[in-house]
Amino acid sequence: MNSSTDILIIGGGIIGFSLAVELKLRGASVTILAGELQQPAARAAAGMLAPQAERIPPSPMLDLCLQSRALYPAWVEQLEDITGLQTGYWRSGILAPVCQDQDYEKPESSNLNAQWLDGDAIRQHQIGLGEKIIGGWWYPEDSQVDNCALFRTLQTASKKLGIEVIPDSAVEIIRQGNRVLGVKTTAGKLQADRYVLATGAWSKQLLDIPVFPRKGQMLSVCVPEDCAVTQPLQMVLFGTGIYIVPRQDGRIIIGATSENVGFTAGNTPAGMQSLLAGAMKLYPELQNYPLLEFWWGFRPATPDEFPILGASAWENLILGTGHYRNGILLAPVTAKLLADLILERKLDPLLAAFDYSRFAESLGVENGE
Numbered sequence: 544m545n546s547s548t549d550i551l552i553i554g555g556g557i558i559g560f561s562l563a564v565e566l567k568l569r570g571a572s573v574t575i576l577a578g579e580l581q582q583p584a585a586r587a588a589a590g591m592l593a594p595q596a597e598r599i600p601p602s603p604m605l606d607l608c609l610q611s612r613a614l615y616p617a618w619v620e621q622l623e624d625i626t627g628l629q630t631g632y633w634r635s636g637i638l639a640p641v642c643q644d645q646d647y648e649k650p651e652s653s654n655l656n657a658q659w660l661d662g663d664a665i666r667q668h669q670i671g672l673g674e675k676i677i678g679g680w681w682y683p684e685d686s687q688v689d690n691c692a693l694f695r696t697l698q699t700a701s702k703k704l705g706i707e708v709i710p711d712s713a714v715e716i717i718r719q720g721n722r723v724l725g726v727k728t729t730a731g732k733l734q735a736d737r738y739v740l741a742t743g744a745w746s747k748q749l750l751d752i753p754v755f756p757r758k759g760q761m762l763s764v765c766v767p768e769d770c771a772v773t774q775p776l777q778m779v780l781f782g783t784g785i786y787i788v789p790r791q792d793g794r795i796i797i798g799a800t801s802e803n804v805g806f807t808a809g810n811t812p813a814g815m816q817s818l819l820a821g822a823m824k825l826y827p828e829l830q831n832y833p834l835l836e837f838w839w840g841f842r843p844a845t846p847d848e849f850p851i852l853g854a855s856a857w858e859n860l861i862l863g864t865g866h867y868r869n870g871i872l873l874a875p876v877t878a879k880l881l882a883d884l885i886l887e888r889k890l891d892p893l894l895a896a897f898d899y900s901r902f903a904e905s906l907g908v909e910n911g912e
């Protein structure tokens with residue numbers, strides 16, 4: 544194969560598909576080199592849109608996350624209109640319970656909507672919380688999307704819009720001087736005017752940038768059939784090292800471990816035990832809920848835990864990777880800002896904080912030295 548397109552997106556995860564759809568809707572010719580779609584980071588997620596519950600301190604990162612959270616309603620509506628599918632976007636709010644043995648410092652972003660609920664108030668807010676919970680922070684503007692449904696919706700939107708999705712994997716980005724000349728794939732060579740690297744945790748296999756995998760194990764249960772309601776949990780519960788994300792159809796997603804074990808695959812007894820123990824402490828009723836699934840994924844982490852967005856050392860290669868814990872949340876803003884950059888050469892000032900050059904010292908020869 545030796546084909547040509549205007550923009551070639553290397554990477555078939557949530558970021559690659561989100562950007563492809565945005566570019567196509569703005570009239571560009573775009574192709575996705577999707578790879579084998581093996582356990583993308585979208586799987587190591589429960590779809591929380593949680594800049595506040597994640598306690599991201601006031602910073603360009605918080606601004607980026609808040610912008611993206613604000614884009615979500617219109618973004619998913621557009622995708623649902625294109626496809627006729629549902630993304631499971633739900634303004635459920637996120638409750639961060641605090642247990643006896645924890646502190647409950649006020650969130651740093653005091654101008655954002657966050658309410659402290661004491662022991663009585665939190666139990667009125669959500670029935671069935673664990674007895675060790677003494678109160679908690681309520682973030683009404685944090686929300687959630689069904690990350691797997693969102694991914695399917697993006698794939699379907701790409702198909703409906705006529706975006707070519709190539710299932711092969713990138714093997715090498717062919718570079719000469721300050722330009723990318725093509726991408727060697729498992730099935731031949733691809734060429735484009737411009738390229739986007741969106742290969743998440745696998746980015747370092749193609750380019751010397753500091754992105755490494757951080758494994759997340761997850762599991763799901765479902766509300767028993769004899770329960771009086773489809774879903775007794777009406778908000779996300781966000782604890783320390785544990786979160787519980789209810790879906791409106793009765794499933795409940797429990798996540799996630801955070802492990803520096805490279806690309807070691809599989810669920811482990813220790814991982815499952817820590818998730819189940821943490822979840823039952825927050826919401827004891829779960830102990831009787833039928834188990835549905837176990838899975839894992841690899842978050843694309845960077846040394847400062849911020850994404851790498853924008854220009855690279857090669858004038859026709861754009862970077863969109865390293866979203867770590869916030870890839871689902873940041874998908875719409877990443878698509879918007881990178882499409883502005885690629886198609887209009889518009890550089891949003893916010894992108895400066897996410898430039899690859901902040902890692903220049905560790906980039907060595909890949910930085911053009």
Ligand code: GLY
Binds near residue numbers: 587589799867
């Ligand atoms: N966004 C939550 C996680 O990465 O576990």
